[in-house]
Amino acid sequence: MSRNNLRLARLAAEVCVMVTATTAAGLAIAWPASAKPYVQDSYIEVPQCQPATSQLCPQIPTASVGAIMAPTVSFTANANHCSDIIAHVFIDGEEFGSDLLEPGETTPEFPLEDLRPHTVGIQAEGVPGGCNRGWVDAWGGTLHFKGTLPLS
Known part of the structure; x- marks a missing residue:
């Protein structure tokens, strides 16, 4: 894998982690489960x-x-x-x-x-x-x- 492709893959993974974390935090704040x-x-x-x-x-x-x-x-x-x-x-x-x-x-x-x-x-x-x-x-x-x- 080329260096640029590796950077793009890493960037995509970071974006996925941020979106998942933001969504989970939003759900936790939006309504208490209890x-x-x-x-x-x-x-x-x-x-x-x-x-x-x-x-x-x-x-x-x-x-x-x-x-x-x-x-x-x-x-x-x-x-x-x-x-x-x-x-x-x-x-x-x-x-x-x-x-x-x-x-x-x-x-x-x-x-x-x-x-x-x-x-x-x-x-x-x-x-x-x-x-x-x-x-x-x-x-x-x-x-x-x-x-x-x-x-x-």
Whole structure:
């Protein structure tokens, strides 16, 4: 074998090793072998705010999620809402953030603490416009929990 052919063969072998190592590392980082994806959707609503006399609906419906790894939660307002709302996100009883949502729109994902159960609630605040006449009558939507479950 000529010297140039030997160099080409060595270079090809090095490239194969690098591609194999990079692929293996990518797979190891992409998803832990000891975990599987977890998704939970929980519908929440207030069919009639009591009292329906202000923009802030006093009821805060909740949903819970068990202990999962790398948990997040987001909220999607019902597509049949006739006006925008501000969704106030409560995690374990404390307001964590809020987001202005049009009907059918979803908040960003909010991180939850790893490996412990959580209760998440939404309080809706009305925004004048559409059918909003200065107060919120009713609202609803879906909480989306995502994370990974450790395999036993």
